[in-house]
Amino acid sequence: MAIHNKSHRNSALRSILHSNKENLKNKSSIDFKKPDKSFILLKIDDCVKQLKQLPDESVQLILIDPPYNLDLANWDNYGNYMEWAKTWLDEAYRVLTKSGNLVIFGGTQFRDERSGDLTEIIYHCRHFTKWKLVNTIVWYYKNGMSAHRYFANRHEEAIWLVKTDKYYFDLDSVRVQYSPEELEKALRDPRLVPENVKKGKNPTNVWEIGRLNGNSLERVGHPTQKPLEIIRRFVRSLSYPGSIVLDFFAGSGTTGRVCIEEGRHAILVDNDENTSSYFNKHLENMQKINSDKKFNFVIVDNIEDFLNSLSSIDSFNEAEENK
Numbered sequence: 061m062a063i064h065n066k067s068h069r070n071s072a073l074r075s076i077l078h079s080n081k082e083n084l085k086n087k088s089s090i091d092f093k094k095p096d097k098s099f100i101l102l103k104i105d106d107c108v109k110q111l112k113q114l115p116d117e118s119v120q121l122i123l124i125d126p127p128y129n130l131d132l133a134n135w136d137n138y139g140n141y142m143e144w145a146k147t148w149l150d151e152a153y154r155v156l157t158k159s160g161n162l163v164i165f166g167g168t169q170f171r172d173e174r175s176g177d178l179t180e181i182i183y184h185c186r187h188f189t190k191w192k193l194v195n196t197i198v199w200y201y202k203n204g205m206s207a208h209r210y211f212a213n214r215h216e217e218a219i220w221l222v223k224t225d226k227y228y229f230d231l232d233s234v235r236v237q238y239s240p241e242e243l244e245k246a247l248r249d250p251r252l253v254p255e256n257v258k259k260g261k262n263p264t265n266v267w268e269i270g271r272l273n274g275n276s277l278e279r280v281g282h283p284t285q286k287p288l289e290i291i292r293r294f295v296r297s298l299s300y301p302g303s304i305v306l307d308f309f310a311g312s313g314t315t316g317r318v319c320i321e322e323g324r325h326a327i328l329v330d331n332d333e334n335t336s337s338y339f340n341k342h343l344e345n346m347q348k349i350n351s352d353k354k355f356n357f358v359i360v361d362n363i364e365d366f367l368n369s370l371s372s373i374d375s376f377n378e379a380e381e382n383k
């Protein structure tokens with residue numbers, strides 16, 4: 061596939077493309093050293109324009125929470141939804157490594173041909189692309205709006221898509237601990253392997269995580285901000301320390317904050333100028349909540365600096381060699 065920007069033919073690009081060897085299937089986060097600092101590329105721009113700047117097969121995890129033409133805000137309004145969505149789905153396929161993962165948040169809120177939803181995206185991916193669906197994750201929450209003309213909504217979904225069956229997945233990093241009583245019972249169960257039981261349970265594909273209330277301490281002002289916990293689970297299990305995570309509908313930059321906390325590098329794109337101030341608020345909150353911790357990160361605003369910075373750090377090159 062074409063590299064759209066010739067200036068990407070530098071050592072950073074070569075280092076990133078080394079990841080094409082893709083031997084990550086049986087590795088977990090403990091096989092990788094956390095980088096001393098995370099590099100964050102923050103671009104205020106149209107997602108497709110920025111996607112075209114990224115090298116082929118350079119990103120390990122793409123985590124996106126797209127607009128769906130629901131008129132939730134002025135950014136939530138596209139003429140022909142699927143025509144537009146196809147352009148970023150194709151670019152996402154190109155920039156993802158062979159072991160990479162794509163997560164798309166959404167729901168089944170289809171109203172008319174103008175609006176989009178996950179059903180439309182799944183239909184398109186199944187019939188017209190090479191994406192493979194691994195899981196549909198149901199995000200269940202107890203707090204939500206009331207309703208009188210229909211059953212009040214208490215879940216949203218996220219689909220997890222991959223390019224190959226060699227996708228990276230670190231279940232151990234997101235296992236849920238058993239209660240002492242459950243643990244005792246599970247250890248007596250002859251069908252279960254004691255070593256795995258001690259590591260904790262598979263969180264399953266139904267995740268109960270509260271939605272952010274208006275007065276939540278996590279809030280930074282974005283109307284559709286996602287909880288840190290849900291983003292963290294995806295970042296931990298579907299990317300490894302030192303790899304690149306991309307969120308091209310970054311909103312408040314929740315993904316970027318989690319990447320700093322979890323030792324990943326991130327590319328954040330959003331066409332709303334307010335993203336920078338939302339993200340700064342996230343960074344303030346992160347430092348306030350973890351006052352005893354020093355987070356080391358650098359924010360850059362162009363792709364060349366981002367790629368060159370990555371190629372200059374040992375942990376990134378080590379991770380590449382480790383593959």
Ligand SMILES: C[S@@+](CC[C@H](N)C(=O)[O-])C[C@H]1O[C@@H](n2cnc3c(N)ncnc32)[C@H](O)[C@@H]1O
Nearest residue numbers: 106107125135285286309311312314330331332
């Ligand atoms: C649902 S919100 C994402 C919220 C985010 N998950 C968070 O936790 O803050 C979708 C975002 O997509 C952005 N957006 C819409 N169209 C875009 C485009 N063409 N390019 C880049 N960003 C876009 C909007 O500005 C909005 O912030």
